[in-house]
Amino acid sequence: MPDSVPASALDSPVQQDAAAFKELMSAFPSGVAVVTVTDRTGEPHGFTCSSLCSVGLAPPTLLICVSNRSGTLAIIRDRGRFAVNLLHSQGRHAAEVFSSGAPDRFSSLPWAPTQRLGLPHLVEHAHAIAECEVTKTTVASDHVIVLGEVAAVTYRQEPPLLYGLRQYATWPSGA
16 A cells, blocks of 8 residues: 655645646756747747657657647647747756747847758757647637657757756756
């Protein structure tokens, strides 16, 4: 029988609301990525994303969650593709720029089109990039779950940027 924690050892339950949920999720650190796409005119768009995960290997599929208020979501749906730029330990500036809401996020960061699908690759801030083709979208709460089949991966060995407890960190050296 598994050990249980006595009720007295837990904090009092709090009413479920958005603030409490954000607090809960801040205690679950994750890697940091910037999701990117180009519109029909070739203009790049993107946002910082920590809500992503692998779904399966056959075929390789990623899942990202995008706010249903995001202008980038409309472009991802229209174009049927997106890139996931996994940020390395020195990528904090890119994470902050792409979470800022600034209109021209790409003007201050170098990027280049990927080889396979021509999607924006943050060449100085990402240590890995997955080029994905959308296979399905599903509305969930105030976000849309986007499934993407991975068409190509570019990767170089560098420590990832992490985010949790409302702060950035890097993977410990020697881990």
